[in-house]
Amino acid sequence: MATRIRLRRVGRKGVPLYRIVVADKEAPRDGRFVATIGTYDPRAKQPADKVQLDQEQAKVWIARGATPTDTVRSLLERAGVLAAQKA
Numbered sequence: 001m002a003t004r005i006r007l008r009r010v011g012r013k014g015v016p017l018y019r020i021v022v023a024d025k026e027a028p029r030d031g032r033f034v035a036t037i038g039t040y041d042p043r044a045k046q047p048a049d050k051v052q053l054d055q056e057q058a059k060v061w062i063a064r065g066a067t068p069t070d071t072v073r074s075l076l077e078r079a080g081v082l083a084a085q086k087a
Contacts, residue, residue, distance in 0.1 A: 002026075003066040005058070005076075007040060009035060017041055019074060020053065022061050037061065040075060051080050 002025040011017030017053055020038040027033065038053035058081045062068070068076055076082045 005066050005068040005072050
């Protein structure tokens with residue numbers, strides 16, 4: 001099973017709120033998922049409040065082969081889970 005770490009929208013219309021989830025690559029965006037490892041609130045006032053993440057779980061899933069999407073990769077880099085990669 002190929003897994004992705006991606007965002008799952010849970011906020012109401014006009015108020016975006018996302019959960020950072022581990023899901024099968026083939027599952028729909030807001031469909032079935034394996035685990036929830038954090039939340040992302042793009043409208044939070046303080047930068048520290050934007051991302052709430054279980055860093056240990058994120059590291060475990062990455063070690064298992066889960067690949068983050070581009071957006072989640074940048075969030076993980078900001079949280080210090082992934083080292084910023086030079087292109």
